[in-house]
Amino acid sequence: MKKDTAAVFRIYILPILATVVVILIVPFVLLPQLDRIKIKNQEVKEGQERLDRLNKKISDLSLVDETSESVMLLELEKVIPGSKKLAPLIVGLRNMALESNLVITDMNFKPGRVGTEATNSATISSLSKKTKSQINEKGTSSQGELIFIVKVSGSLENVKKFFAKLEIAKRLMGVEVVKGEQDEEDSSKYRFELSVNAPFEPAKSEGDVVGEPLPELTSAHKSLFDQLIGLKDYTNKDVPTVKTGVDNPFE
Amino acid sequence: MAQDINLLPEITEEEVRKSTYTRRVNFVAIASLLVIGTILLAVFGYWLFLAANSERLKVQTKNAEEQILSPSLTRKEITRRSLVERLNEAGQFVSSVIPYSESIDKIIKFFSASKVSLTENEFKDSGDQTLIGEFVSPSHFKTLTDKFISEGETENFDNVTLVSLTKEELDEKTGKEGNYIFNLGMKYLKKGISGVTSSSTNQ
Numbered sequence: 001m002k003k004d005t006a007a008v009f010r011i012y013i014l015p016i017l018a019t020v021v022v023i024l025i026v027p028f029v030l031l032p033q034l035d036r037i038k039i040k041n042q043e044v045k046e047g048q049e050r051l052d053r054l055n056k057k058i059s060d061l062s063l064v065d066e067t068s069e070s071v072m073l074l075e076l077e078k079v080i081p082g083s084k085k086l087a088p089l090i091v092g093l094r095n096m097a098l099e100s101n102l103v104i105t106d107m108n109f110k111p112g113r114v115g116t117e118a119t120n121s122a123t124i125s126s127l128s129k130k131t132k133s134q135i136n137e138k139g140t141s142s143q144g145e146l147i148f149i150v151k152v153s154g155s156l157e158n159v160k161k162f163f164a165k166l167e168i169a170k171r172l173m174g175v176e177v178v179k180g181e182q183d184e185e186d187s188s189k190y191r192f193e194l195s196v197n198a199p200f201e202p203a204k205s206e207g208d209v210v211g212e213p214l215p216e217l218t219s220a221h222k223s224l225f226d227q228l229i230g231l232k233d234y235t236n237k238d239v240p241t242v243k244t245g246v247d248n249p250f251e
Numbered sequence: 252m253a254q255d256i257n258l259l260p261e262i263t264e265e266e267v268r269k270s271t272y273t274r275r276v277n278f279v280a281i282a283s284l285l286v287i288g289t290i291l292l293a294v295f296g297y298w299l300f301l302a303a304n305s306e307r308l309k310v311q312t313k314n315a316e317e318q319i320l321s322p323s324l325t326r327k328e329i330t331r332r333s334l335v336e337r338l339n340e341a342g343q344f345v346s347s348v349i350p351y352s353e354s355i356d357k358i359i360k361f362f363s364a365s366k367v368s369l370t371e372n373e374f375k376d377s378g379d380q381t382l383i384g385e386f387v388s389p390s391h392f393k394t395l396t397d398k399f400i401s402e403g404e405t406e407n408f409d410n411v412t413l414v415s416l417t418k419e420e421l422d423e424k425t426g427k428e429g430n431y432i433f434n435l436g437m438k439y440l441k442k443g444i445s446g447v448t449s450s451s452t453n454q
Binding site for chain 2: 029079
């Protein structure tokens with residue numbers, strides 16, 4: 001009986017070994033290798049897509065007219081500056097009020113703070129809950145927003161003129177809340193409190209900037225730019241800069 | 252008479268079948284081993300091809316990145332990005348700004364035409380407006396509200412609602428009848444600065 005089993009094993013040694021090898025190779029070698037190939041394939045595919053994007057970007061960048069776009073950017077700096085630029089803003093507001101025969105009675109800025117914080121601390125008393133939440137939502141967006149309070153006094157007609165100037169001012173400003181009250185002594189006069197938002201666009205650097213495609217400058221952008229540079233500049237006077245971090249910056 | 256002697260051992264039919272079967276099984280085993288071997292070789296070959304491809308891509312990507320990060324192209328990219336971002340931002344901003352000057356212009360006209368005086372107002376960037384004022388005769392107030400709800404103003408004002416209406420008490424000293432005080436709520440619908448359109452800048 002033992003002799004018979006040994007004989008059968010000797011005869012079928014090859015098929016037995018082949019079966020064992022196949023059974024072991026498939027789960028321990030072939031399948032893991034297929035998984036690795038799948039991952040590598042994906043990696044190569046993504047690498048190829050990124051390389052294509054980079055090559056397209058290089059060709060797009062070579063077509064960019066740097067001089068002309070730098071000039072456009074310089075002009076746009078007056079419309080949406082890269083930083084808060086408080087001094088020209090105050091000069092502009094004063095000029096607009098003067099031209100509209102309005103008296104600015106108060107301006108409330110919070111330098112060093114933007115968006116949400118400035119709104120919370122400076123304007124909280126004068127804004128409704130709904131408006132505050134709206135500003136909070138905007139304050140968390142990527143853009144910078146300088147929100148401040150301006151109080152003006154004058155006739156309704158002059159307030160209208162002031163708004164008309166504010167709307168076409170080159171430094172973009174949006175009025176979020178307007179509160180007006182008739183003067184108790186002079187019924188032709190009104191006291192207005194405006195919550196103004198002046199956006200600015202700080203430089204951003206997020207994610208894979210190198211791999212990101214170059215944004216397209218469309219004809220719609222160009223047309224908007226032409227309209228924006230047609231707005232009126234109320235801050236076209238040089239505002240001298242002063243020393244910072246000293247006791248008396250005017251010395 | 253001599254009888255023939257069979258010198259060859261007799262192989263049974265069963266033994267012949269068994270031997271053929273064993274040969275076939277061995278052949279199949281070898282063939283399957285060869286197939287598996289070929290598959291493995293192909294898989295490794297493809298793996299090597301992918302690895303080589305990946306390396307080639309890495310080198311090419313590195314070169315392309317270095318080219319993009321060169322000072323001249325970096326300058327161009329920063330300029331373009333800043334320009335487009337600011338234009339997008341400006342486009343969104345001008346399209347969402349409420350033209351208060353137009354709204355106040357209409358309010359001035361309507362109030363002066365209807366002889367109603369405006370004492371307080373509040374405008375919000377959601378378009379909600381509250382106008383508080385006073386009038387002597389109800390017909391004046393009717394003229395005012397008619398102007399806000401007239402057909403030509405449906406694209407400017409909506410939801411014109413009288414929130415409250417009270418009458419001041421009679422002045423005992425002068426004998427003058429008190430004014431009516433009203434609170435009018437409405438929604439101003441217009442948005443965007445006239446002359447500046449931001450059509451599809453965010454495409």
